[in-house]
Amino acid sequence: MRSSVLAFAVLLLAASPAFAGPEQEANKATVIAFYEAGLNQKDFAKAAQYIGSRYTQHNPNAADGPEGFHRFIDFLRAKFPQSHSEIKQAFADGDYVILHVHAVREPGTRGSAIVDIFKLERGKIVEHWDVVEPIPEQSANGNGMF
Secondary structure, eight states: OHHHHHHHHHHHHHHSGGGOOHHHHHHHHHHHHHHIIIIISOOHHHHHTTEEEEEEEOOTTSOSHHHHHHHHHHHHHHHOTTOEEEEEEEEEETTEEEEEEEEESSTTSOOEEEEEEEEEETTEEEEEEEEEEEOOSSOSSSSOOO
């Protein structure tokens, strides 16, 4: 009985985010490197190395596939060359990585709070979802968005 309780406790600890395994940490590092290369450096070739054999886009304003992401990078480079996205938090849960981001397209503006969700397979990004909320001029509370 005692050994089964101990085994159960070890199993719970291993599943805990505080005890994320090396695969989850590698997934998080992959997504952060992809984000930095694509969104901040606007370098599709560098970002593309992190994309899997498919790239399913769930944002209805973005095209599917690596070519859709390439067009988005070209758009940013042309329209918002000084845009910058600061990752405030990064979370990994198995094959999913979630980023909480402060994205500013034009310096001096408030920007947007973004939650990006990525799914990875065999260490490569294969799906993306996002939720974007403009940062308002005034807030009903003093908690901040980050």
